[in-house]
Amino acid sequence: MSEMNLQTGVLIVGAGPAGLGVAAALKRAGVQDILVIDAREIGASFRQWPRQMSLLTPSFHSNSFGLTDLNAIDPETSPADFLRTQHPEGRHYADYLQAVAAHHQLPVRTGIRVTSLKKEGDMFIACTENGEVRADYVVWSAGQFFSPREDAFPGAHHAIHSSKVADWSSLIGEDFTVVGGYESGVDAALNLVEAGKSVRLLSRGEPWSSDHPDPSRSLSPRTLDRLRGLLRTKGKASKLELVKNTDVRHIEEGEGWWILRDQDDIPHVSKTRPILANGYHSGLGPVGDLFTHDGNGLPVFSEEADESTCTPGLFYSGPALVHRNALFCFIYKFRARFGVIAYEIATRLGKPEVDQKLIAYLKAGFMNSDLDCCTNCECAIESSDSAPEPSSFTQ
Ligand SMILES: Cc1cc2nc3c(=O)[nH]c(=O)nc-3n(C[C@H](O)[C@H](O)[C@H](O)COP(=O)(O)OP(=O)(O)OC[C@H]3O[C@@H](n4cnc5c(N)ncnc54)[C@H](O)[C@@H]3O)c2cc1C
Structure with missing residues (x-):
């Protein structure tokens, strides 16, 4: 121009x-x-x-x-x-x-x-x-x-950021590791399982069990519904492993495999390039x-x-x-x-x-x-337990 x-x-x-x-x-x-x-x-x-x-x-x-x-x-x-x-x-x-x-x-x-x-x-x-x-x-x-957080920790660049995936069903491989348990990470995991893949999702805390009233700080009702639906479906539930309290601090790339190390230096091996869903x-x-x-x-x-x-x-x-x-x-x-x-x-x-x-x-x-x-956005009545938390399906 x-x-x-x-x-x-x-x-x-x-x-x-x-x-x-x-x-x-x-x-x-x-x-x-x-x-x-x-x-x-x-x-x-x-x-x-x-x-x-x-x-x-x-x-x-x-x-x-x-x-x-x-x-x-x-x-x-x-x-x-x-x-x-x-x-x-x-x-x-x-x-x-x-x-x-x-x-x-x-x-x-x-x-x-x-x-x-x-x-x-x-x-x-x-x-x-x-x-x-x-x-x-x-x-x-x-x-x-x-501005994805692709530089969040050493070796993070070995992963592919969730924002760079055009189509979850086009990723090659059967077993995936997703880093991040909030909206983008759970969305990635659900779409991969729907595409027939197996997913291990590593998350810092346990966002799928958080009852914080602000959807900016916990999973939205829509995502919880999708997660519950999948975990209730025979043949799909076994394809998703939710791993809580795991803060990935380092990724190392080998020949056809990747090692992710958490806060306790525990290694998690991935046979496909890890997916980073850690935000922006x-x-x-x-x-x-x-x-x-x-x-x-x-x-x-x-x-x-x-x-x-x-x-x-x-x-x-x-x-x-x-x-x-x-x-x-x-x-x-x-x-x-x-x-x-x-x-x-x-x-x-x-x-x-x-x-x-x-x-x-x-x-x-x-x-x-x-x-x-938003300084006081809690609902005036307590959360009901009639809709079980997704974590209750995974124990
Ligand atoms: C995975 C994901 C799911 C989401 N789901 C929801 C949801 O369900 N509901 C919801 O409300 N929000 C959701 N959000 C958040 C929502 O998408 C964002 O808050 C929204 O896009 C922000 O709007 P924006 O206009 O600030 O930014 P954008 O929509 O990103 O627009 C910014 C524009 O600025 C342009 N730009 C950037 N840099 C420059 C530059 N230097 N010079 C000129 N142009 C530039 C870009 O090309 C872009 O078009 C989601 C976000 C993500 C990532």
């Missing part, structure tokens, strides 16, 4: 749910001078999900009753209605994102990667491989999917230095509008958002701030009647400024 130099009021980096969701909210708030750029294409990370993977958060068209579809990125659309399915696959969810971008006529340019961002005076300058983009405000929404870096990539970080190295965001506390005018939208120890890593969580960010930027730009224009966002829970939302 030839050299381009662009200028915009608000630059949004990343055309996934976070970037498109903020762009739609900004338009609703009366901000027209927007540019969304993406290194790849709209919904790129969802297009790269393994073929068998689907959203675990359910989609249901409940919008008209004030309960917006959990996977919707603006208050007036519903993936359930658009796709006619409850758990959309990645590529279908990407189609939904594309339809929302078209519906709102969002100005999206693809194939442009931001390599660095700096602020000179009041102006941001984003360097891309194709030239510069200048902007008054920037919303960083580049996600985490393209929570950092902000090239803009990490433009945010302050807490004692655990996590970026800090202003409570008012998810803005950098050291670079005014730089906002964040997406799954790395954390407030008061609450993780906003699901779409239904981080979308709760779309209206908050849009309100702040539109107001600073002097747009009139922003409150009124964003009323639909406020009503639908897309403009949540009450950060107590």
Whole structure:
């Protein structure tokens, strides 16, 4: 592509749910001078999900009753209605994102990667491989999917990260070892067993028995249902071995075999390349230095509008958002701030009647400024034991 130099009021980096969701909210708030750029294409990370993977958060068209579809990125659309399915696959969810971008006529340019961002005076300058983009405000929404934790421990690079598998049924071999017992690891294991393979899943703790009420910290009901279903099925249950309290610290590659060593140096031999389902870096990539970080190295965001506390005018939208120890890593969580960010930027730009224009966002829970939302999220009644934990099938 030839050299381009662009200028915009608000630059949004990343055309996934976070970037498109903020762009739609900004338009609703009366901000027209927007540019969304993406290194790849709209919904790129969802297009790269393994073929068998689907959203675990359910989609249901409940919008008209004030309960917006959990996977919707603006208050007036519903993936359930658009796709006619409850758990959309990645590529279908990407189609939904594309339809929302078209519906709102969002100005999206693809194939442009931001390599660095700096602020000179009041102006941001984003360097891309194709030239510069200048902007008054920037919303960083580049996600985490393209930053897998492939370097988490010595020898981790010998494994294949779960995000790099296009189709579980196409992996060659019969016996697999999966490292990581949360959503991605259990999803990988279930899909491999469904494809007729045997799987040993090594997990730090025992997430399949955790009763933490926050689905960001325990397995979702959808995944528990799938796990129970498989463990109840004769011929499949014996193909899945769940190994708890095993923290893989090292992988060594031999000739046609791999040795994984845990915290006690106990070796686990795998005859196929191990699968690493250990998640993603929570950092902000090239803009990490433009945010302050807490004692655990996590970026800090202003409570008012998810803005950098050291670079005014730089906002964040997406799954790395954390407030008061609450993780906003699901779409239904981080979308709760779309209206908050849009309100702040539109107001600073002097747009009139922003409150009124964003009323639909406020009503639908897309403009949540009450950060107590997840400090006490336990159900008022105790968990029932009528649905047995998956661990009860494996003892
Ligand atoms: C295995 C898995 C299962 C999940 N299941 C669910 C679920 O069931 N429900 C749920 O709510 N969430 C789920 N999530 C989380 C959800 O997918 C993410 O939170 C969501 O994709 C984040 O949206 P995003 O827009 O921030 O990032 P992405 O969707 O990753 O979009 C970021 C975009 O930014 C672009 N980009 C990246 N770097 C640059 C750059 N330097 N310059 C320009 N563009 C760039 C990328 O190409 C990409 O298109 C899951 C995630 C994973 C990995």
